[in-house]
Amino acid sequence: MTAGLVSVVLWQHSYAMDEQRVSIRHGGHTLNGVLTTPRDGRERHGLVVYVHGDGPVDATHDDGYKPLWEANAQAGYASLSWDKPGVAGAPGNWLDQTMDDRADETAAAVAWARARPDIDGDRIGLWGASQAGWVMPKVAARTHVSFVIAVSPAINWLRQGRYNLLAELRADGASASRTSAAVAKSDTTRQLLERHATYEEYVKAMSSDLDGMTADRWSFVSRNYTADATRDLAALRGVPVLLVLAGHDLNVDTADTERTYREVLGAGGALTAKRYPDATHSLLKRSIEQSDLKVTLTALFSPRSLFADGFVDGQRQFLTDLGRTSGATP
Known part of the structure; x- marks a missing residue:
């Protein structure tokens, strides 16, 4: 019985692609990366460069990216990702970064990939989730990208924060008094940020009710709370963009995101918006994310089943269609 379970797990975690560790020099330090390539016998491939969302994310997102990388490989694309600074032994601290720092880092990774003989430099695009919505348009302003896959991207940091706060309170069935107190606390935090308060001032104002806010996190928020993608999105005009939106997103106001993308990018046909009604922000x-046990068991025994129906196939089809229009049929 045990041997059979082990065999199932190993089979489920065997992906149809080749994987190698790579090192990318940037700003005097090294990005510890993972490059996956298709097993199709071709000498050169297009590339999907991964831009993480918030948090201490490693190159594979605890292997969560691998089903997506496999789909990319099936469409004829390689995938590139790296550990955030300070994660999995990487040098630095991701909480010291601004969105511009992250864009510079990503542009350096694109330049590194473009110099490789096995990567088609004319077919390099970006995949990014959530916080990456503030990063990817900045990258496109720094270097040419062939496409963008934007998954649950945010538009405005402060609006997103307020939306997230109220959405989670509603989901918890919070009382009017609890909601009022939470909004007042959020307003106080905004005021402290606007006057560039120190972490010590924040701690004093919160009366030690810190909700996990560390000194490093306060510094990170202070650097980035004015982030707004609206103006930067202009760099994506004419670039094929797949905008992926979830039906149960408690983190990002998807209506605001879609409206802004459509207003800025226009009706030129380069934007494709896909909604997945049964999906969460991730x-x-x-039905799976609501149970930690289901997440663990599904990730172990059927990792490709974690994602909302149609999401992985939709990404693969988007890339396949790009390959056809570029003349590089997988």
């Missing part, structure tokens, strides 16, 4: 199936 594009997992809601």
Whole structure:
């Protein structure tokens, strides 16, 4: 019985692609990366460069990216990702970064990939989730990208924060008094940020009710709370963009995101918006994400089933169609 379970797990975690560790020099330090390539016998491939969302994310997102990388490989694309600074032994601290720092880092990774003989430099695009919505348009302003896959991207930091706060309170069935107190606390935090308060001032104002806010996190928020993608999105005009939106997103106001993308990018046909009604912010199936046990068991025994129906196939089809229009049929 045990041997059979082990065999199932190993089979489920065997992906149809080749994987190698790579090192990318940037700003005097090294990005510890992972490059996956298709097993199709071709000498050169297009590339999807991954831009993480918030948090201490490693190159594979705890292997969560691998089903997506496999789909990319099936469409004829390689995938590139790296550990955030300070994660999995990487030098630095991701909480010291601004969105511009992250864009510079990503542009350096694109330049590194473009110099490789096995990568088609004319077919390099970006994949990014959530916080990456503030990063990817900045990258496109720094270097040419052939496409963008934007998964649950945010538009405005402060609006997103307020939306997230109220959405989670509603989901918890919070009382009017609890909601009022939470909004007042959020307003106080905004005021402290606007006057560039120190972490010590924040701690004093919160009366030690810190909700996990560390000194490093306060510094990170202070650097980035004015982020707004609206103006930067202009760099994506004419670039094929797949905008992926979840039906149960408690983190990002998807209506605001879609409206802004359509207003800025226009009706030129380069924007494709896809909604997945049963998905959460992370594009997992809601029925799975609501249970830690289900997440663990599904990730172990059927990792490709974690994602909302149609999401992985939709990404693969988007890339396949790009390959056809570029003349590089997988």
